[in-house]
Amino acid sequence: MFTGIIEDLGIVTKLENENENLHLTMRSKITHELKIDQSISHNGICLTVVDIDDDTYTVTAIKETLDKTNLSQLKTGDLVNIERAMKLGDRLDGHIVQGHVDQTAVCKHIKNTNGSWVFTFEYDKALNNITIEKGSITVNGVSLTVVDSKTHMFSVAIIPYTYEHTNFNIFTEGTVVNLEFDVVGKYIKRLYDINAISS
Known part of the structure; x- marks a missing residue:
């Protein structure tokens, strides 16, 4: 974990x-x-x-x-x-990340917003993963908050510290990244899909 x-x-x-x-x-x-x-x-x-x-x-x-x-x-x-891996009893400064990548995504756009950066990623919607506004997403292992959620695209805002201390600073348009979607959201979606099929 x-x-x-x-x-x-x-x-x-x-x-x-x-x-x-x-x-x-x-x-x-x-x-x-x-x-x-x-x-x-x-x-x-x-x-x-x-x-x-x-x-x-x-x-x-x-x-x-x-x-x-x-x-x-x-x-x-x-x-x-x-x-x-986190130690039992440590503060959970990010969110619960399992280290199990769901799929990859491609960086489609990078915007410098005068003090931070907004990165937009596109992923294959056929795998039925979802993001929500203000929900959690893991990109290349980095815990982030979704700021713009679409069917198969989302954006995240990166502060200078994260930019400098992760490999976000070498991303370009076309860079392929790993995504792990929020584990709680995945279970809720799975239960919803099962209920929708059975009803």
Whole structure:
């Protein structure tokens, strides 16, 4: 379980394919605090630490994860949003994030609003995920509030601190990001859909 508050920008130092799996080696300032088997969010994807070597660590993504996220697009030197799992009893500064990406989206527009930025994303509506005004959304692991919600598009406002401390600062129009929709909203929608079908 995560909160969507990013701890560090990790750097991809090595990508190694093994059968249908991808091993990602990351350099991070928090590596010395990690341990084998620990769950870490990478651009919103929960992955398990399988190896630690000095200031780098390695995680493995399986085909299912690669198919549903932007991990397969990573290159050596890319920046990745990193967050360790929350501790029981900590303040929940973001919102409840599972680290289970629902789908990807494409950045369609970036607007500099003289002190902050508004990013607009478009996603495939065929997967039936939804956003609502002022609801929570996770973009590349970052907990955000929806400021403009449409059928298959939404916008978020990014303050300077978030812009500087996440990989939002390297997004361009066309950048593919990972989305995790609000878990409470997903359950409510599922129950509504079931009731609609049965009635």
